[in-house]
């Protein structure tokens with residue numbers, strides 16, 4: 267599992283056999299969606315404001331083995347969770363908040379993403395005829411909170427339904443479909459960072475995404491500029507350090523409040539410049555107008571706006587650093603982004619702040635920050651490949667000193683060393 271090549275042939279064979287057993291079909295008929303987890307080294311919490319982000323995937327994530335079911339029935343089991351999810355494609359899916367408790371499928375809430383994928387496809391007038399019979403797995407022994415497992419799962423179902431029904435859908439359309447799952451079906455007001463990273467990334471590259479214009483590009487490191495198919499001799503590893511706080515990112519985690527605070531800051535700044543008609547997000551405000559009027563913002567809103575504008579600037583510098591192979595500079599920007607998330611965006615929690623501080627002192631670490639929203643889950647670090655094991659040892663030793671209770675309850679990996687991944691696909 268720790269090899270650069272994820273998933274391994276033996277993992278795929280196990281999945282094909284399991285789906286063959288459940289469906290009564292042959293293993294060679296089984297298709298598998300590979301949907302990797304994402305990290306976001308720079309551009310934290312500015313996607314929902316139309317800012318720019320830098321993301322990539324890691325070589326861990328979700329695998330969904332399936333066969334088209336030849337009728338409209340969907341049957342899914344999980345490698346991690348109990349129960350099975352069954353529904354028909356003919357059922358009209360309603361957003362969670364519109365469901366009555368009688369048809370709210372709490373017993374298998376992990377199946378909500380499959381229903382959410384159907385919701386998104388129905389909403390955009392895709393007529394599905396063939397359901398799927400399948401099994402979904404997350405990378406073993408890995409607590410995926412903070413790595414955007416929800417987008418990875420949502421995308422896995424979208425790709426499976428599309429493949430079973432021979433639909434040709436572009437990555438941009440799937441970015442929008444996954445946004446419908448998250449924003450409308452689940453009610454989280456997040457941006458498009460997660461699904462863009464998962465759908466657009468390419469091995470070894472950074473994905474740059476302008477979340478307002480939706481323009482994206484892949485930033486290659488110097489060693490891949492001449493031959494993008496080359497396997498990189500990585501100077502770095504991606505280190506994931508888990509806090510032990512596992513709750514999923516939900517509508518009441520504080521995330522939606524921050525989005526509202528950013529919007530309020532945008533409203534004040536737009537009003538001050540006579541642009542009240544513009545969409546109230548911070549990307550509608552010009553940098554010079556922010557500089558001119560920032561003192562008119564009340565304290566909380568001033569902090570959120572400071573995070574937004576400084577983070578956009580770090581993204582621009584990050585592109586240069588990555589393209590020139592300057593890992594030291596890239597790492598410094600990541601750590602500065604982490605600090606701004608703590609001081610200006612105020613989205614961390616004590617265990618994650620402890621982890622962030624430990625990571626900054628660990629041997630060989632170029633830079634570190636919270637992964638994802640920062641309310642739970644993990645921190646990421648880019649670390650010198652030759653010192654990654656030393657860093658792992660240091661973190662495993664230090665974290666329990668600060669968070670003994672959380673550390674003692676953790677039964678999954680506490681630190682994981684990964685490589686860069688590729689984009690989501692069906693094989």
Ligand code: GLA
Pocket residue numbers: 306309310311312313314414456457458459460638639640
């Ligand atoms: C979560 C959200 C993303 C993004 C990040 C923070 O992962 O789903 O849209 O806002 O947090 O950068």
